[in-house]
Every structure is written in C-alpha cells, then in structure tokens.
Amino acid sequence: MDLSLITPVPPTRPALDDADRRLLAAIQPGLPLVTRPYADIGTRIGLSEHEVIARLRRLGEAGVIRRLGVVVRHHEVGYGANAMVVWDVPDEQVRELGRCLAGFDFITLCYRRPRHLPQWRYNLYCMIHGKSREEVHAHLEWMVNRCGLQSLPHEVLFSRRRFKQRGAVYFAEPPSVGSAGEG
Numbered sequence: 001m002d003l004s005l006i007t008p009v010p011p012t013r014p015a016l017d018d019a020d021r022r023l024l025a026a027i028q029p030g031l032p033l034v035t036r037p038y039a040d041i042g043t044r045i046g047l048s049e050h051e052v053i054a055r056l057r058r059l060g061e062a063g064v065i066r067r068l069g070v071v072v073r074h075h076e077v078g079y080g081a082n083a084m085v086v087w088d089v090p091d092e093q094v095r096e097l098g099r100c101l102a103g104f105d106f107i108t109l110c111y112r113r114p115r116h117l118p119q120w121r122y123n124l125y126c127m128i129h130g131k132s133r134e135e136v137h138a139h140l141e142w143m144v145n146r147c148g149l150q151s152l153p154h155e156v157l158f159s160r161r162r163f164k165q166r167g168a169v170y171f172a173e174p175p176s177v178g179s180a181g182e183g
C-alpha cells in the first residue's frame with residue numbers, strides 16, 4: 001500500500017477538565033507579580049504549585065497554550081519611545097539577518113511577514129524600545145552597523161498612541177477563578 005496517499009489525521013486536543021478551565025481562566029489576565037506565581041494561582045484555584053506547573057506543561061505540549069510570555073507595558077516602566085522598523089531584505093538573507101536583529105536586548109519583537117507588492121515591499125520587522133526617540137535611533141544605528149544593514153531599505157515607524165496591549169484570551173467571559181468548587 002502506498003502510504004503517501006494517506007492523509008494524516010490532525011492531532012486532537014485533549015478534553016479540558018474543570019481544573020484546566022480554572023487554570024486557563026486564572027492565567028488569562030496575566031500571572032501575579034509575586035515570587036511564586038504558580039503557587040499563588042494554585043492556592044486561588046485549589047491546586048498545588050506542582051500541579052499548576054504540570055498542567056501548564058501538558059496544555060502547552062497539547063497545543064492548548066502556545067506560549068507563555070510577558071506583555072510589558074513599556075510606558076509604565078519608563079520607555080517613552082518605541083518604533084517598528086521595517087526592512088526590505090533579500091529573501092535569502094532574512095533568516096540570517098532576523099537572527100542577528102533578534103539577538104539585541106532592546107529588540108522585543110522580530111519576525112518575517114510576506115511582502116505586498118507593489119504597495120509594501122518590507123518583509124522583516126523588529127520593534128525597538130527606548131526611553132527617548134534619540135535612544136531608539138542610537139539602537140538602530142548600532143544594529144545597522146553590527147548586522148551590516150547599511151544598504152538595505154527600511155522605514156522607522158514610531159508609535160504615536162497605544163490602543164490595546166494584552167496577552168492571550170482563552171475565554172470570552174472567563175469562568176470564576178475562585179477556589180475549587182466555584183464556577
């Protein structure tokens with residue numbers, strides 16, 4: 001039998017039990033800013049710290065949670081300027097230059113997107129944060145020199161206003177996050 005003709009069945013996501021739903025609801029607004037956030041969450045939803053970590057790991061491996069990350073509210077921590085820098089990079093160089101840009105501490109996002117010619121020629125994006133526009137420009141100059149980007153067309157798009165910034169949403173209206181048994 002020719003196995004190349006068989007269409008693979010996509011993996012199924014595990015059924016979520018009540019504890020999984022409570023956990024997802026608890027992390028949706030963000031982790032608490034305490035020394036042991038998983039213990040704090042566990043206390044609120046009736047699980048041990050170890051069980052919270054094990055469930056998060058399982059939910060991540062199953063694809064229910066794609067990643068845990070930080071949403072930094074830059075202005076609140078003293079960064080008054082940020083800019084998306086868009087680059088027109090030859091396709092065969094995107095991976096190498098993307099890795100170079102992503103290696104800088106002041107870069108918080110770096111990713112590739114498709115071009116939309118003829119209106120939009122840019123295919124590599126990175127976000128630079130600084131305390132001032134001058135600091136952002138200094139970071140940009142440093143990146144250009146370190147990664148050899150002098151000849152590549154780019155645009156610096158400074159943010160003017162923040163409308164929304166948040167993490168993942170698992171529930172439109174989260175279930176109660178109180179103790180186990182509520183909900």
